[in-house]
Structures are given as C-alpha cells and as structure tokens.
Amino acid sequence: MNAPIIAVDAVSKQFRGGTRALDGLTLAIPTGAVYGLLGPNGAGKTTLIRILATLLRPDSGIVRVAGHDVVRHPARVRECIGLAGQFAAVDDHLTGRENIAMIGRLYGLSRRETARRAADVVDRIHLADAADRQVKTYSGGMRRRIDLAASLIGRPQVLFLDEPTAGVDPTSRQDLWHLVRDLAAEGTTVLLTTQYLDEADQLADRIAVIDHGRLLTEGTATELKDRTGGAVVELDLPAQQRQAAMTALEPLAPRHDHDRDRIVLPAPDGALTLRDALRLLDHAELTPTDVALHRPTLDDVFLTLTRHTAPELAGRSA
Amino acid sequence: MTTTASAHRRGRAFVHTGVITRRNLLANVRLPDVLILSTVQPVVFMLMFLYVFGGAIQAALPTAAHGEYIYWLIPGILAQSAVFGSAPTAYGLNNDRTNGVLDRFRSLPMARSAVLTGRTLSDLIRNTFILGLQLAVGIALGFRWHNGLGGMLAAMGVALAFGFACSRLMAYLGLTIRNTEAIQAAIYMVVFPMTLTSSVFLPTQTMPGWLQAFAEHQPITVIANALRGLTLGQGALPALLIRGFGVRVPGGAPVLSRPYSHLAMRL
Secondary structure, eight states: OOOEEEEEEEEEEEOTTSOEEEEEEEEEEETTOEEEEEOOTTSSHHHHHHHHTTSSOOSEEEEEETTEETTTOHHHHHHHEEEEOSSOOOOTTSBHHHHHHHHHHHTTOOHHHHHHHHHHHHHHTTOTTTTTSBGGGSOHHHHHHHHHHHHHTTOOSEEEEESTTTTOOHHHHHHHHHHHHHHHHTTOEEEEEESOHHHHHHHOSEEEEEETTEEEEEEOHHHHHHHTTSOEEEEEOOGGGHHHHHHHTGGGOOEEETTTTEEEEEOTTTHHHHHHHHHHHHHTTOOOSEEEEEOOOHHHHHHHHHTTTOHHHHHHOO | OHHHHHHHHHHHHHHHHHHHHHHHHHHHHHSHHHHHHHHHHHHHHHHHIIIIIHHHHGGGOOGGGTTOHHHHHHHHHHHHHHHHTTHHHHHHHHHHHHTTHHHHHHTSSSOTHHHHHHHHHHHHHHHHHHHHHHHHHHHHTTOOOSSHHHHHHHHHHHHHHHHHHHHHHHHHHHHHOOOHHHHHHHHHHHHHHHHHTTTTTSOGGGSOHHHHHHHHHSHHHHHHHHHHHHHHOGGGSOHHHHHHHHHHHHHHHHHHHHHHHHHHHHO
C-alpha cells in the first residue's frame, strides 16, 4: 500500500448544538486510491470532507492532506485539493465554460492557461457542445459534470466529491463514474461520500463505513463482505405465511428484509444452511415461492453494521 | 523576499476581486428580470411620490426647494435608493452560501478578501447605474442642481459611499442569518421605517416632537440633507448639519470595517 496522502488521526468535532459529528475518527487514505466514505445521514461524512477541505476546524486530532496540516497550513492544503460539494455550486447565469474558467482564475492560473485547460476539461466531460450555453439550460447531470470539471481545472492531487451522483440520471452517473476512474488512473486521489452502496462497490478501491462520527469498519469491498459473514439465503413466501416461517426458521437467526420483502438468513455453511432452511420450512408445512443463495452485497454489510441506527438508509440504496 | 510575496498576494487579491466582481455583475446583465425589476421599482417609487404627494406637500417645503417638490424629493430619493440598493448584497451572499458557492471559493487557494470585496464592489457599480438612472429621470422631469456640477457629483459620491457602507452591513446580515426570508424580513423591518421616518419624502418639522428628535438625527436624514445641501446650495439646510456630516462619515468607516474584517475571517 502506498503512503497515505490523507491522514486523519483521532479527529473530533462537536457542533454548538451539542451534536458530536466526529468522535475520535482515524483514517489513512492511500495515494491514488478511490476511497469511499459510507454512512447514514448525520454519520459525519460531510463534516469530515469539510475539515479536509479546510472549511471547518477540528476540535482535536491531526489532519494532514498531501503532507500539510489543515489547521496550520490551510493555504497549502488548498493548493492541492479540489472540492465538489453536495450541491452543484455553479452559476446559472454563466456558461459552462465561464464557470470552469472562473475557478481556473481563482486557482491562480493565467488567462491563457485557464482557457487552454478549460477547453481540455470540457472535452473530458463530454460537454464541448453545450459549454457555451448558460448553465440554466442544463440538466441536473450536466450541472454536476460542470461542477466536477471546475474542480479539475486546478489539477488537484486530491479530489473531494460529496455525494457526486445524488439525484443524477443513470447515464450521467455512468459518465461520472468513468471520469472518476480515469482520474484515479492518472494518479488523482479521490475521496467520495455516497449513499449508493453499489456506487461504492463499483468505484471505490477501499471503503470506510462510519456512523456517529466513528469508524465502524474499513477495507476493500470484498473484505467488508467477507467480514459480514459470507453468503446468505433469501426466501420469499406468501405474506400470510411469513410470520409462521419466521418462527419456524428461528434456529437459523432469520431477519425480514422489509425492502425486498424477503426473509434473509446468514448462511455460513452455504448450501447446507439452505438445506436446513428448506427442511425447517417443510416441517412447518410452508413452501417458499422463491429461494436464493448469494454472497452478501454491500447493502448487507451496511445494514449489519448500522442496523440499530438507520435501517431506512439501506433501503434507499439500490 | 517578504515584500515580493506580499506584493504578489496583493496582486492576486486584485485579480480575484476582479473575477468575482465580474461574475456578480454578469448576473445583473444576464438575468434581465432582476435588472429590470431593480431599476423600474425605484423609478416608479419616485414618480409615485412625486405625483401623489407632490401637490399636497408643496406648501410645507423650505424655501431652498424653490417651491417645487421635485427639488426636495430627488436628493432624498437618491439617499433612499442607496440604502435599498444595498439589500442585494445580503441576498447575493446568502445565495452563494446556500448554493455551496462560498464553500467552493473557500476551498480554493484564492484571496479570502475577494469574495466580500467583489460582492460589495459589484453592488456599488450596480447602485451607480440605478442612481444615475434615477437622476436622469429626475432631470427629465424638471430637477436642476443649483450648486454647480461639482456639487451634484459630490452628492452622487456621498450617496454611493453611503450605499457602500450599507452594503457592508448587509454583508453581515447575509452571512449571519441563514434563512432568506428572515433576511428579507430583517431588512424591510429596518429599512422601511427608517426611510419613512427620515426627511427623504417630507420635511421632519411636521412630525411630533419625540419622532422629530429621532428623524432629525438618523443616518438617512443626515445623508438626504447632505445631498440637498450639495445639490441645492447652503440655503437648503442649516450650515451646522452639513459640517456635521463631514465629521460623521469618516468617523463611521472604522466602525463599519470591524464587522467586515470579522467576516473576512469567518470566510
């Protein structure tokens, strides 16, 4: 593993209302990685991004980005980072190109260099045709792309993306994913927060799950899934038999997945668990309408880790 | 070494202020509905007062107004517009904050001062345009200055400087109050009564004593009267008031710059 480009060491942040947004969080993000930050609403993801982007000071702990301390040398950190926040922070009355160029000028680039890079960046995000139209005519996905492009013009070593695809149509989402992968391939470190678990699964080299400002788990998607206990059995039954089935399956620790309306059992023994489950149902004279055995998704990981706090979030992720 | 670094920093602040100012001004030009509303409204306001109140007020005017309400009204209206024209500073900054634009700016290696300076500067330029337009309409309707062009230009300068000072207070509101509607309420709760209890539309002499004491000394009256002095000549006002104005405005600057630098740090 490369040396960490972002080092977060025992960082805490409490807001005036008493909310403890970060509670001794420690993370190390390797150079060149796409790093996914997962957590329910209010877990502290945005607070962490804001601290890393020098918008907020931590109460305690040490944060270094590209070797610079965010509290002592925020100006040096700003030279190295790009931020695309939760909202597309673009101006409706400017064209796409003007929006990008404005940020270029504020990064300290000359006029000529700004124009050159803006043209490159616009090509990159496939918006060359629309670049000279005012942003107010853009779709939500296009605005996001312009917002992201604007943060690329400074060629940051580290890019922070706070929920980059929230409310974006599937095509634009794919485009953004491509862009993030390309950037990572060129050596940019990308830290992204997301509520979409499949996004983290697809995009992130490593994932941290946080809740209540604390780290719950960290690793590659595969590692996280393995840690959750491997395979699961999923059973579908007619609604009137479900309660009986839950009782019958008690020895196998079933849980009802409300979103997919299925009964889910941990299956550490794979097919053997499946056989046991069917046997138990048979004894109770119940017949499932559908049966499946599969490895856990990130949804399962997430749900297991944060079930007590936010069952509703896992439902929102596709 | 240090001097070149600070010179570089100053140059950078200058460029960045220019970039932000241009961005803010483009919004006025490219969102024509905003510009039209913000220019038509003051003119309509002016015409309304001129024709609705003008006849009734004529008799109560001091002699320097030459018996015409328009001589009284135009300098007053310029003071009033300078205050009203500073409100967009609060809305603009509040919008930028809500839309994440301020966060984006703050994450950039840019001059921190440029956001506030650019905002107040673009609003000053906008105000110059609106006040110029009002003066032009006023002249078309019969207003004339009686104290030379120099006096008229000085009056515009004073009105705009006042508007700029108000912009800086508005910047404070725009950044400290989160809710846009609350900002609107806060501004109108203060600005409307302040304007109506000043000498902008009417001489203060007919007000009850307690109100008159306030009306005579509140800033909008001071500015409106200063503008009258500058455009219509010494006879328009007691000399004391004009001299008093000269002391007040420079004295006010450091007071206003305190919340401003505080804001720059907050940014």
